[in-house]
Amino acid sequence: MAYLLSKENFSKMGEFIYRKSGIFLEEEKHFEKLAKYIDSRSGVLGFDNFRKYFFKLRFEDKDGEEFQELMNSITVNETYFFREKDQFEVLVNNILPELHRVLPVSKPIRILSSPCSTGEEPYSMILHILEEGNIVEKRDIEIIGIDIDSTVIKKAKLAKYSERSVHAIPKNILAKWFQKKTLGYDLIEDLHGTVDFKVANVFDRAQMRKLGKFDVIFSRNMLIYFDDASRKEVAMTFYDMLNPGGYVLLGHAEYMSRIVSVFNAKKIDNTLIYQK
Numbered sequence: 637m638a639y640l641l642s643k644e645n646f647s648k649m650g651e652f653i654y655r656k657s658g659i660f661l662e663e664e665k666h667f668e669k670l671a672k673y674i675d676s677r678s679g680v681l682g683f684d685n686f687r688k689y690f691f692k693l694r695f696e697d698k699d700g701e702e703f704q705e706l707m708n709s710i711t712v713n714e715t716y717f718f719r720e721k722d723q724f725e726v727l728v729n730n731i732l733p734e735l736h737r738v739l740p741v742s743k744p745i746r747i748l749s750s751p752c753s754t755g756e757e758p759y760s761m762i763l764h765i766l767e768e769g770n771i772v773e774k775r776d777i778e779i780i781g782i783d784i785d786s787t788v789i790k791k792a793k794l795a796k797y798s799e800r801s802v803h804a805i806p807k808n809i810l811a812k813w814f815q816k817k818t819l820g821y822d823l824i825e826d827l828h829g830t831v832d833f834k835v836a837n838v839f840d841r842a843q844m845r846k847l848g849k850f851d852v853i854f855s856r857n858m859l860i861y862f863d864d865a866s867r868k869e870v871a872m873t874f875y876d877m878l879n880p881g882g883y884v885l886l887g888h889a890e891y892m893s894r895i896v897s898v899f900n901a902k903k904i905d906n907t908l909i910y911q912k
């Protein structure tokens with residue numbers, strides 16, 4: 637089947653997407669998905685060739701809606717509750733008690749989940765803090781979740797989850813904090829609003845600056861989609877966004893030592909954490 641997107645134009649699109657989002661698309665893996673998306677989007681917009689679509693994307697997208705549509709279609713949003721659970725244990729048993737000791741009690745501890753996808757990661761932090769943390773009554777903890785994909789942020793705000801998404805939550809915790817529905821599980825109302833969700837692109841300096849400073853940044857399973865230069869840029873953005881003494885946690889296949897050398901790596905049990 638002939639697509640509007642040619643192999644040559646795939647490189648142009650790839651370059652554009654990379655520059656704006658850091659996401660690096662490979663022709664072999666991503667051509668068909670992108671070509672199908674452009675065909676369907678061009679149909680909606682009434683365009684009969686790639687040039688018209690690409691022109692709109694680059695020059696007639698003042699509100700960023702066309703770019704947002706494109707991002708929503710290419711991101712990989714795979715996530716689930718209690719994924720890489722050891723890191724949540726280290727958060728509640730090591731990082732938060734340490735920060736509670738050294739930071740003035742009047743100051744909230746601020747945690748960023750970047751990217752948060754459909755919200756399972758920041759809500760897993762909340763569940764661990766509620767179930768295991770002993771500082772919850774002693775001070776404010778603010779959790780913010782961001783993602784470039786606006787459809788996942790909408791879903792995160794709804795807090796409705798599938799069986800698959802909750803499969804790793806122990807049964808007693810699931811029963812306590814979720815309501816079983818015909819199709820999946822709803823997080824109980826009391827926990828809605830405990831995470832502040834926003835659409836944001838980690839490469840957009842202005843958007844990131846607006847979020848303020850943090851004491852902990854979880855950035856798991858996003859850097860794997862970037863190349864070395866983009867990973868470096870994002871790592872330095874996180875460095876700038878952290879308060880002194882703050883921590884970054886990455887996904888299990890991601891190592892800060894291979895990206896930048898400005899953080900001090902610490903190992904707690906088998907979990908690596910990186911301190912500013």
Ligand SMILES: C[S@@+](CC[C@H](N)C(=O)[O-])C[C@H]1O[C@@H](n2cnc3c(N)ncnc32)[C@H](O)[C@@H]1O
Nearest residue numbers: 711713714715751753783784785837838856857
């Ligand atoms: C595989 S999910 C990871 C979710 C969660 N952190 C976890 O580990 O389960 C990757 C997410 O990164 C987001 N993402 C990709 N590029 C991004 C960017 N430039 N800025 C913000 N989020 C981005 C995608 O939309 C996607 O939801």
